[in-house]
Amino acid sequence: MTGNNAVSEAMRQINPDVVAAYPITPQTEAVEEFAEFVANGLVKTQYVPVESEHSSMSACIGSSAAGARTMTATSSAGFALMWEMLPIAAGLRTPVIMYVANRSLSAPLNIHCGHDDTMGGRDSGWIQIYSENAQEMYDNLIQAVRIGEDMDIRLPVMVSMDGFITTHSVERVDLLDDEAVRKFVGEFKAINSLLDVDNPVTIGACALQDYYTEHKRQHSEAIINSKAKILEVAEEFAKMSGRKYGLFESYKLDDAEYALVIINSAAGVAKMVVNELRAKGVKVGLLKPRIFRPFPAEEIKNALKHLKAIAVMDRVDAFGAGGTPTFTEVRSAMYGLPKQPLMINYIYGIGGRDIRLEDINKVFQKLFDVAKAGKVDKVFDYLTVRE
Amino acid sequence: MAKKTMNRHEMPIGSIIKDPGCSMQYETGGWRNLKPVHDNKKCTNCLLCWIYCPDGCIKVKDGKIAEFDLKYCKGCGICAEECPDKVKAIQMVEDKK
Ligand code: SF4
Ligand code: SF4
Numbered sequence: 410m411t412g413n414n415a416v417s418e419a420m421r422q423i424n425p426d427v428v429a430a431y432p433i434t435p436q437t438e439a440v441e442e443f444a445e446f447v448a449n450g451l452v453k454t455q456y457v458p459v460e461s462e463h464s465s466m467s468a469c470i471g472s473s474a475a476g477a478r479t480m481t482a483t484s485s486a487g488f489a490l491m492w493e494m495l496p497i498a499a500g501l502r503t504p505v506i507m508y509v510a511n512r513s514l515s516a517p518l519n520i521h522c523g524h525d526d527t528m529g530g531r532d533s534g535w536i537q538i539y540s541e542n543a544q545e546m547y548d549n550l551i552q553a554v555r556i557g558e559d560m561d562i563r564l565p566v567m568v569s570m571d572g573f574i575t576t577h578s579v580e581r582v583d584l585l586d587d588e589a590v591r592k593f594v595g596e597f598k599a600i601n602s603l604l605d606v607d608n609p610v611t612i613g614a615c616a617l618q619d620y621y622t623e624h625k626r627q628h629s630e631a632i633i634n635s636k637a638k639i640l641e642v643a644e645e646f647a648k649m650s651g652r653k654y655g656l657f658e659s660y661k662l663d664d665a666e667y668a669l670v671i672i673n674s675a676a677g678v679a680k681m682v683v684n685e686l687r688a689k690g691v692k693v694g695l696l697k698p699r700i701f702r703p704f705p706a707e708e709i710k711n712a713l714k715h716l717k718a719i720a721v722m723d724r725v726d727a728f729g730a731g732g733t734p735t736f737t738e739v740r741s742a743m744y745g746l747p748k749q750p751l752m753i754n755y756i757y758g759i760g761g762r763d764i765r766l767e768d769i770n771k772v773f774q775k776l777f778d779v780a781k782a783g784k785v786d787k788v789f790d791y792l793t794v795r796e
Numbered sequence: 797m798a799k800k801t802m803n804r805h806e807m808p809i810g811s812i813i814k815d816p817g818c819s820m821q822y823e824t825g826g827w828r829n830l831k832p833v834h835d836n837k838k839c840t841n842c843l844l845c846w847i848y849c850p851d852g853c854i855k856v857k858d859g860k861i862a863e864f865d866l867k868y869c870k871g872c873g874i875c876a877e878e879c880p881d882k883v884k885a886i887q888m889v890e891d892k893k
Contacts, residue, residue, distance in 0.1 A: 502810035
């Protein structure tokens with residue numbers, strides 16, 4: 410099945426109370442199929458066909474605040490149109506679950522993969538989970554429900570995979586039994602439901618100089634503390650499915666001297682190159698972030714601190730920042746180590762540009778050169794660009 | 797301003813307010829620099845000020861201006877402005893709190 414099929418299947422098994430979604434390439438297939446499930450009576454979901462993504466996120470917030478398990482999906486410009494509502498969903502602590510098909514932002518208009526959307530929303534207060542392939546997307550979406558709805562977390566969660574590359578490729582996906590998924594996600598437990606007329610609450614009130622800071626501090630603490638719960642949910646999921654997840658995936662890192670840090674589908678390509686180089690006896694490895702918010706800085710530092718050189722690769726530019734989003738996070742995590750690995754930063758694959766084995770090979774060759782020279786000459790570069 | 801300021805552990809999550817109508821506790825009178833001083837003798841009890849006061853601070857009893865509730869009066873001066881030119885029964889004076 411395609412990545413989108415895997416999403417709609419997961420949504421069917423989760424059987425949310427409400428889905429308010431708007432179609433946008435390359436996510437469309439997922440919500441279209443889900444709408445069919447609704448029409449065919451396979452789920453009890455109330456489907457709200459909204460007129461825009463701003464409305465879909467608004468409807469999701471209202472529905473979640475009313476006490477309903479709520480899901481949505483988006484991509485690229487749709488994500489951007491939701492932007493105003495994203496921090497509201499998080500600030501009101503409504504555990505909305507959102508599927509995002511990662512796609513570049515305009516201009517120029519482009520419908521293909523880039524992490525512009527979710528990386529742009531990385532500080533909106535949501536938990537962020539990234540997925541390399543359709544199987545991970547399916548597994549992550551199911552876990553997201555438990556994570557977001559946890560009584561100590563109560564935060565919205567976005568789960569993404571690469572637009573077209575993963576959303577539209579046909580892969581083998583192991584689905585769990587409907588019953589097993591339903592048992593795993595359990596019943597939605599509402600807190601301060603708007604429909605609880607005996608205990609009325611005001612939602613979305615104003616908090617000025619006297620209370621705003623405390624609210625943000627509460628929110629910040631919840632997302633920082635969610636790390637432990639995310640691992641607990643992953644452990645329980647592994648018991649049911651046999652598939653193990655952590656905060657990130659370490660691939661042949663233990664004895665590695667050189668490594669890449671790379672998110673989503675390109676990690677699959679990079680693993681092939683790691684295998685090829687390993688066959689030649691070169692000690693290379695890879696770290697693939699799964700949870701980007703909260704960013705597991707301490708854990709990543711421990712996983713990477715023994716390396717000679719690291720290349721952090723992002724599928725998005727950061728236009729004048731001190732590096733791309735993952736690079737600045739990883740480098741900041743490494744700061745303060747008595748002996749720091751040399752680090753470089755690449756932008757690759759934006760607007761859906763293919764990343765080939767030889768491109769990844771080039772990055773490793775660069776890492777060998779950097780380690781040999783003992784210094785970095787150019788911290789930040791584009792990988793495949795016609796100069 | 798609410799009477800007691802809660803710390804972050806005492807507050808419900810999600811910036812939710814559990815006791816509806818609690819804006820009563822928010823005494824906007826604290827914002828005031830000027831306060832209205834009402835002259836009973838000049839006043840014709842036309843009630844224009846009562847209609848216009850955005851905070852409902854002006855209390856009327858038996859069709860007559862009874863009291864200016866300074867707990868919520870922000871000192872905006874709308875009442876003094878709306879009081880007819882021929883009457884001008886309200887003076888805005890500096891509020892030395
Ligand atoms: S000054 Fe403003 S708030 Fe105060 S009584 Fe007059 S109109 Fe009302
Ligand atoms: S507007 Fe002036 S005259 Fe009319 S009721 Fe108020 S104070 Fe009296």
